[in-house]
Amino acid sequence: MKLFNDLETSTFWMEIMDELSGGSEDPQLSYKILAKLCEFFDFGFSFIYHIDHQGILNLDVQFSRRKNEKPLQKQIDLKKLLEPYYYQVFSGCKFVYAATDVKKSVLEERIEKEFEAPTVLLFPIKGEEGEILGIIGLADKRKERRNAPLNKQFTYSVLVLISNYVKLQLNIKKIEFTEKALGNIVDNLGVDLYVNDLDNHSVLYANKTMRTSQGENDDSLIGMKCYHMLYNSKKEPCNICTKEKIFDKEGKPTKVYAWDLENANNNTWFKILCTGISWEKDKKACVVSRIDITEQKRLEQSIEKMAEKDALTGLPNKERLFHDMENLMQEKTDFYLLFLDVNKFKNINDQYGHRMGDELLKAIAKFLNKIKATGSTVYRYAGDEFAIVIRNGSRQSVTRIAKKIEKQGKQWWNVLEEKLSCSASVGIASYPHHGSTPKELLENADKAMYVAKEREGKTTFFNYKKMAAKKARNKFFKSVIENY
Numbered sequence: 001m002k003l004f005n006d007l008e009t010s011t012f013w014m015e016i017m018d019e020l021s022g023g024s025e026d027p028q029l030s031y032k033i034l035a036k037l038c039e040f041f042d043f044g045f046s047f048i049y050h051i052d053h054q055g056i057l058n059l060d061v062q063f064s065r066r067k068n069e070k071p072l073q074k075q076i077d078l079k080k081l082l083e084p085y086y087y088q089v090f091s092g093c094k095f096v097y098a099a100t101d102v103k104k105s106v107l108e109e110r111i112e113k114e115f116e117a118p119t120v121l122l123f124p125i126k127g128e129e130g131e132i133l134g135i136i137g138l139a140d141k142r143k144e145r146r147n148a149p150l151n152k153q154f155t156y157s158v159l160v161l162i163s164n165y166v167k168l169q170l171n172i173k174k175i176e177f178t179e180k181a182l183g184n185i186v187d188n189l190g191v192d193l194y195v196n197d198l199d200n201h202s203v204l205y206a207n208k209t210m211r212t213s214q215g216e217n218d219d220s221l222i223g224m225k226c227y228h229m230l231y232n233s234k235k236e237p238c239n240i241c242t243k244e245k246i247f248d249k250e251g252k253p254t255k256v257y258a259w260d261l262e263n264a265n266n267n268t269w270f271k272i273l274c275t276g277i278s279w280e281k282d283k284k285a286c287v288v289s290r291i292d293i294t295e296q297k298r299l300e301q302s303i304e305k306m307a308e309k310d311a312l313t314g315l316p317n318k319e320r321l322f323h324d325m326e327n328l329m330q331e332k333t334d335f336y337l338l339f340l341d342v343n344k345f346k347n348i349n350d351q352y353g354h355r356m357g358d359e360l361l362k363a364i365a366k367f368l369n370k371i372k373a374t375g376s377t378v379y380r381y382a383g384d385e386f387a388i389v390i391r392n393g394s395r396q397s398v399t400r401i402a403k404k405i406e407k408q409g410k411q412w413w414n415v416l417e418e419k420l421s422c423s424a425s426v427g428i429a430s431y432p433h434h435g436s437t438p439k440e441l442l443e444n445a446d447k448a449m450y451v452a453k454e455r456e457g458k459t460t461f462f463n464y465k466k467m468a469a470k471k472a473r474n475k476f477f478k479s480v481i482e483n484y
Contacts, residue, residue, distance in 0.1 A: 034063035050134035246276035313365035339445035402459035
C-alpha cells in the first residue's frame with residue numbers, strides 16, 4: 001500500500017504505525033522509534049523529554065547513532081533557557097528547525113547552543129490547552145548533512161503520531177503515579193479501611209493498617225468474610241451490618257453512617273464509618289473505616305469520673321448521688337438514704353482554720369466508708385453534708401450504721417495532732433415509701449436530719465404524720481406571734 005509519493009516514505013510510515021499500534025507495553029519502544037527517526041531523517045541523535053510539576057524538562061530516552069556522542073543533560077529549565085517571550089513563541093509553533101544552511105533566529109540560536117549542534121529539530125508535545133508537556137528532538141553535529149531538504153510536512157505528521165504515543169505514556173505514568181500515591185495515602189492514614197461485597201460479605205480490599213491489625217502483611221484477607229476477619233469465631237453477618245441502610249430502593253448510595261463500637265475482648269474503642277459505593281461491574285460494596293479512639297474514650301470516661309467525684313474527699317459527689325438514685329428508681333430497687341450534717345463544723349473552721357476543717361472532712365469520709373454496709377455508697381453532698389445510699393437494706397441494718405455514727409460523735413477525732421469533738425445529725429428516708437423522685441426523697445431525708453438536730457443528734461427516720469403535725473404547730477405559733 002503506497003501512502004506517499006515514494007515507496008521509502010510509505011514504508012517508513014507503515015513501520016512507525018505498526019510499532020506504535022502493537023508495542024505500547026514495550027519499554028524499549030521509545031528507543032526503537034528514536035532510532036528509526038535518526039536513520040530515516042539522517043540525524044546523529046534523538047531524544048524525548050517530559051516536563052515535571054516544576055516546569056523542568058527531564059530526559060526520558062536518548063538515541064545516538066555514534067558511540068562517542070556526548071550524553072544530553074538530564075534536566076533543562078526550558079523557560080529559563082528561552083525566556084518568557086521565546087518560550088511563548090515555541091509553545092505556539094508546530095516545531096522549530098535550526099538547519100546549517102539557513103540563517104537562524106534568536107530562538108533557533110538558543111536551541112542550537114543548548115544542544116551543541118548546528119542542526120536541531122524540536123517538536124513541542126502539547127496538552128489539550130496548548131501547554132507544553134515535553135519535547136521530541138532530532139539533532140546533528142555535522143556541518144554538512146543530506147543534500148535533499150527536509151520534508152517538513154511529513155516530518156510534522158510523523159512527530160504528531162509519535163507525540164500522541166508519548167502523551168499516552170505520560171498519562172499512563174501519571175495514572176500509575178496517582179494510583180501509587182493514593183495507595184500510600186490510604187495505607188498511611190492511620191485508619192483501618194476495608195471494602196466488602198454487600199451480597200456475600202467477602203472482603204474486596206484492605207489497606208495496610210487493616211492488614212497489619214489483623215496480623216497479615218499480604219492480600220490474604222481478600223475473599224475472607226468480613227465478619228470472620230473481624231471476629232474469628234463469628235460464622236454469620238454482624239447485627240450492626242448497615243447493608244440495608246447505605247443503599248436506597250433504587251440502588252443508590254444514601255449517606256455515611258458513623259457510630260462508636262467497643263471491642264469487648266480487649267476493651268478497645270473504634271469510631272466506625274460506613275458508606276456504600278459501586279465496585280467493578282456495578283457490584284454493590286461497602287467501604288468501612290475504623291479509627292482507634294480508645295485513648296479518647298478513656299479520657300472522656302476519666303473526665304466524667306472527675307466531674308462526679310469530690311476533689312477533697314475523693315467520694316462521689318452530689319451529681320453522682322442524684323444519678324445513682326435515678327438509676328435505682330428506674331430499676332425499682334428499694335433503698336435507704338441517710339443524710340447527715342456535721343454539727344458545729346463552722347466553729348471548728350473558725351477556731352482551727354480551714355485546713356483543719358478540710359482534714360476533718362476527709363477523716364469523716366474515711367470513717368463513713370469504713371462502716372458502710374455491703375452494697376452501699378458514701379457521697380459528699382456539699383460542705384459538711386454527707387449521704388449514704390444503702391441498697392436493699394433493712395431498717396435494723398440502717399439503724400446500726402446510724403448508731404455507729406452517733407457513737408463516733410461522742411469520741412475524739414485525731415486530726416493533725418489535735419483532738420476534736422465533733423458529732424453529726426442523721427436523717428433517714430426510704431424509697432419508695434418517702435419519695436418517688438431523688439429530689440423528693442432528699443428533701444424528706446433533710447427534714448428528718450433537722451429533726452435529729454433538734455433531738456441533739458439522735459438519728460431520725462422520716463415520718464409523714466410527725467412532720468405534718470410539726471409543720472402545723474409551727475404555722476400556728478407563727479400566726480399567733482404575728483397577730484399578737
